[in-house]
Structures are given as structure tokens and as C-alpha cells.
Amino acid sequence: MANHRLITLGWIFTEKFGLIFLSMITFVVYARLLTPAELGVGTVIIAIVELIGIIYSSVLEDPLVRLERLDDKHICTAFWAAVIVSLASIVVISLLAMLYTPSPVLRWMTAVASVKILFTMMARVYVAQMRRSGNFKMLASRTLLGKVFGGVGGVVVALLGFGAWAVIAQALLMEFVAIVVLMLCERRRIPFHIDVPFLRELVKAGTPVAINTLSSQTLQRGVNVVLGMTAGANAVGMFNMAMRIIDLPRSAIYNGLMSYALPVFARRSAEPSRLLGIIGDSTAISGFLLTPLFIGIALTANDLILLIFGAKWTEAIPLLQVLACTAAIGNTAMYATTALVAVNSSHLTIKAEVATTLLALVLVYGFGNLYGGMAAALALLARMLIITPLQIRGLNAAIGYGWRRFLESNYRSVIASLVMVATVLFVSPRLGFQGYLHLVCSIVVGALSYAVAYSVLHPRWPQEFKTVFTAR
Incomplete structure (x- = not known):
């Protein structure tokens, strides 16, 4: 198995x-x-x-x-x-x-x-x-x-x-x-x-999922459309540059995890204790890998943009930093929507998903003309800060996944990432290197400091993470 x-x-x-x-x-x-x-x-x-x-x-x-x-x-x-x-x-x-x-x-x-x-x-x-x-x-x-x-x-x-x-x-x-x-x-x-009756049942079961998907996808793709209306194609290009750097790893990893997680969660939907355990373990493992990844992108945004894509994309640097932090926050509740689908409780967060999406689009529409791509980046950050607690509330109502489990699953990766930030910000200006060598050294310093900090907080993490694939 x-x-x-x-x-x-x-x-x-x-x-x-x-x-x-x-x-x-x-x-x-x-x-x-x-x-x-x-x-x-x-x-x-x-x-x-x-x-x-x-x-x-x-x-x-x-x-x-x-x-x-x-x-x-x-x-x-x-x-x-x-x-x-x-x-x-x-x-x-x-x-x-x-x-x-x-x-x-x-x-x-x-x-x-x-x-x-x-x-x-x-x-x-x-x-x-x-x-x-x-x-x-x-x-x-x-x-x-x-x-x-x-x-x-x-x-x-x-x-x-x-x-x-x-x-x-x-x-x-x-x-x-x-x-x-x-x-x-x-x-x-x-x-x-x-088969019309079956199609009707399928649409009924899929509508809450589609509404949640509509909310998230309207956010991702609708932001580009609204930003184009208010700030022009150049702002969309800059924002899309930053978003693509985030979305390439996030979409690939998230979609892979969710493809696997939905059938696994669904098979355990009748056993709440086992479902809670695997959600917590999965969140901890994903946070261990993804939180430092996105925080690291924010730390190295300047080198990434200028070295790989060129100076014409300089305006995308602060956008990338904001979007990377937004993605890191999203890691903390990344399985919420999938878990709610698995237990047929997607309706619990529909209103929150729709309302926060509309809020983000309104912010882009209102401030896009003034702040360009940064209006879109900050709107996504504001939306993430609002929706994450609401998702945890929905999980708690559906299966009893409350704040205690949320904190237990995430605190180690968050604290270790903050140690990484402090270390890189202190060491990076003193490295004395430029160009790709500076980028590589910053990545190495960040990875080492994160690994040490996480191991201090959780010395037995290799053994415990292995049990996710062997014990459950």
C-alpha cells in the first residue's frame, strides 16, 4: 500500500x-x-x-x-x-x-x-x-x-x-x-x-464545487480582465509576469496534491478521526515544503526578475514579492476546499468565497488606475487574509478541524521560514557577490537556515512524515 x-x-x-x-x-x-x-x-x-x-x-x-x-x-x-x-x-x-x-x-x-x-x-x-x-x-x-x-x-x-x-x-x-x-x-x-435525471443529480452535486471554483478562478483570471480595463495591457503584462512565476510551482504542486487528496479524503469521509489526521499531516508536509519556497521567492525576487527576464520587467519585482507572501499564507489552509468537497460540505464556504472574490475585484477596479499591477497584488493579499480564517471556520463546522489543529500543522514551517527571512536579510548584503552567484548563495543560505530551524523545532520530522505514506 x-x-x-x-x-x-x-x-x-x-x-x-x-x-x-x-x-x-x-x-x-x-x-x-x-x-x-x-x-x-x-x-x-x-x-x-x-x-x-x-x-x-x-x-x-x-x-x-x-x-x-x-x-x-x-x-x-x-x-x-x-x-x-x-x-x-x-x-x-x-x-x-x-x-x-x-x-x-x-x-x-x-x-x-x-x-x-x-x-x-x-x-x-x-x-x-x-x-x-x-x-x-x-x-x-x-x-x-x-x-x-x-x-x-x-x-x-x-x-x-x-x-x-x-x-x-x-x-x-x-x-x-x-x-x-x-x-x-x-x-x-x-x-x-x-440520462436527464442523472445529469440533474450531477449538476446539483457539482454546483457548490463549481461556485467555489468560479470564485477562485474568477479571482485569478478576472483580476487580469479588470486590471486590463482600468490600467491597460502593460499593467496586465507586468502583473501576469509576477503571477506566472508564482503560479508555475503553485499550480503544478497544488493541482497534483489535490488530484491525489480528493479520492483519499473521500474514502475516509466516514471516519472523522482518520480524516482529521490525514488533513493535519498533509498540511504539515505541504507547509514544510511550500512555505519556505514562496517566502524564498519573495526574498530573491530582485535577482530572479532582473537576471532571468531582464530589466524591462523591473516593475514586476514588488508585485512578485507581494504575491509570493500571499501564496505562503494560502499554504496554511490549502486542503480546506478539497476536504469540504470530500465530505459534501462545500456550501459552508460558498458565501465567503464569493464575497471575498467580489471584494478583491472591486479593489482592483477602484485602485487599478492609480496603482496598476500593485492594486491587483494587494487585493489578492487582502482576500487571502480574510478567506483563510473563514475556511478554517467552515472546516471546523464540517469535521471539527479547528484552530488548534490548524496551528499544530503550520507553526513549525512558519517559524522556520521567519528564521530563514532574518538570516537571508542579514547575510545576503554581506556576501560580496553579484549576479547568478549572489542568487545561488542566497538560496543556499536560506535553505540551510530553514532546515536547521525546522529540525530544532521538530527533530523527528523525517520519521513522522514517513508515516503519512505507511500508517494511514
Whole structure:
């Protein structure tokens, strides 16, 4: 059992860290070849399309994973409902682009990008089946292949001088290759059949999940849209630069952990004591790895931006620092939403998620014109500071995960990270190095100081962390 868990997690993180590596390559190329405005335009269009696709996916995928039994009529219903909704959405988006977008180029970009919704939704049934069976090897393979083909295609388009089209080409190719790989590996006939009562139940179960997803994804992608409306494409480009540096590791690691965590939590939903234990252990392990990672990004933001991406992105440095701190705070309750889905209690935080998302967007709209990308970064930070206590309150109401467990799971990584901050801030100016050598030395000093501080606070952490894979 322990070996199976480790193999499963190994494939999950092969996929996710492979994505980080491939994304960094394409991102550096885009930063060199595209202007902030071009990156901003492509980002806004893809953000709108991806937001719609992710909302639809949330209604279907997680409820399918949670079903006790998934038979052929369920698969047919979910697949064809997804296709019909996707095609209708493509038509609506294209018509809206024709009506409200003055530029013919932007109209074509939006219409072409909307096809991504179809590819995304066609994959949901296959992905749900593989998550249920634990076939994360195939999920990793299709994602990595999609990323390779999408990255190559996007870079070629950028090299040819087509600007924002590069971002759109990459996104489309990624999804197209991914669904082709899934269909070739899971060859099956899906006859046209829609079981209306089952579809109604699926939508009912998936609606709270979709609302929570809508809230978080509206936040991530809606901020770009609102910022573009108030501060212009250049501000979006700067903000997206900083956000991408955070999102590359965060999305890869978070998505991998949540893909594994949902079925694990769901299997233990009838045993509250075991569920509480694994949530606490998972939070502690994730905090041990991720909290110092994001705090370290904030500490080295100046070197990261200037050395890797160039001086034209200098304005993104303070944005990156704020967003990195926001991500570090988010680590402390990163499993809250997944745990609530597992016990069918997503409704407990819906109002909080929606209200804090709207608050963040209002802040961006109100202050974007004055402060540019910093307005968006600070809005996300304010939202995180408000939503985290509300998520803990929801977990406490659902399964009894209260503040004591929250603090027990997080205090060591937080204190050790603060020691790391103090050490790096003291040592870094005195190193006497410049450029990449200064960056590497700062990372080494930070990693060593964090490891020492954490080991002092928790000398037996290797043995206790190992029990997560062997005892539960």
C-alpha cells in the first residue's frame, strides 16, 4: 500500500514538475520575444476562455470522481452534455466578440481561443475515470505531451512575430494533444445518450464545487480582465509576469496534491478521526515544503526578475514579492476546499468565497488606475487574509478541524521560514557577490537556515512524515 501511494504520487509530481520545467522554458522565451502589452492581450483572452472551461469542468469532474459506481450511461451522459455545452459556448463567445470587440484581430483571437473549451470538456470523463482508478501515469503522460507540443507551437508562433497569438496557440495545442492522447489510450465508443435525471443529480452535486471554483478562478483570471480595463495591457503584462512565476510551482504542486487528496479524503469521509489526521499531516508536509519556497521567492525576487527576464520587467519585482507572501499564507489552509468537497460540505464556504472574490475585484477596479499591477497584488493579499480564517471556520463546522489543529500543522514551517527571512536579510548584503552567484548563495543560505530551524523545532520530522505514506 505504501509503495502504491508513493508510485502514485511519483507520477503525479512527474507530471507537475515536468510542467514547471516546460512552462519555465516557454515563459522565458515569451518574456524575451513578447512585449508586456502582447503578453497582456494573450493572457486576458485565454483567461476568459479558461475561466468558462474550468467552471464547466468543476460541475462534472469532481462529482464523477466521488460516485460510488460509474457506469456506461453515466459516461455517455457526462461526455455528450459537455460537448453540447462547449459548442454552444463557442458560438456565444464568438458572437459576443463580434459585437463588442472593435478589432478584427481580437475577434479572431477570441473565437479561435474559445475552441479550447471543447477540448477541455471532452477530456473530463477520461480524467475522472483515471483519477478513480489511480492511473496517474497516463494523466501525467498526456499532460506532458500536450505541454511539449503546445510549448513548441507557441514558441514557433512567437519567433515568427505573431505576438499574442503565441499564447493562444500554446493553450489550444496543449488541450488538443492531451485529449487525442486520452482517446487513443482509452479507446471506447461513447454512444449518444443523455440520462436527464442523472445529469440533474450531477449538476446539483457539482454546483457548490463549481461556485467555489468560479470564485477562485474568477479571482485569478478576472483580476487580469479588470486590471486590463482600468490600467491597460502593460499593467496586465507586468502583473501576469509576477503571477506566472508564482503560479508555475503553485499550480503544478497544488493541482497534483489535490488530484491525489480528493479520492483519499473521500474514502475516509466516514471516519472523522482518520480524516482529521490525514488533513493535519498533509498540511504539515505541504507547509514544510511550500512555505519556505514562496517566502524564498519573495526574498530573491530582485535577482530572479532582473537576471532571468531582464530589466524591462523591473516593475514586476514588488508585485512578485507581494504575491509570493500571499501564496505562503494560502499554504496554511490549502486542503480546506478539497476536504469540504470530500465530505459534501462545500456550501459552508460558498458565501465567503464569493464575497471575498467580489471584494478583491472591486479593489482592483477602484485602485487599478492609480496603482496598476500593485492594486491587483494587494487585493489578492487582502482576500487571502480574510478567506483563510473563514475556511478554517467552515472546516471546523464540517469535521471539527479547528484552530488548534490548524496551528499544530503550520507553526513549525512558519517559524522556520521567519528564521530563514532574518538570516537571508542579514547575510545576503554581506556576501560580496553579484549576479547568478549572489542568487545561488542566497538560496543556499536560506535553505540551510530553514532546515536547521525546522529540525530544532521538530527533530523527528523525517520519521513522522514517513508515516503519512505507511500508517494511514
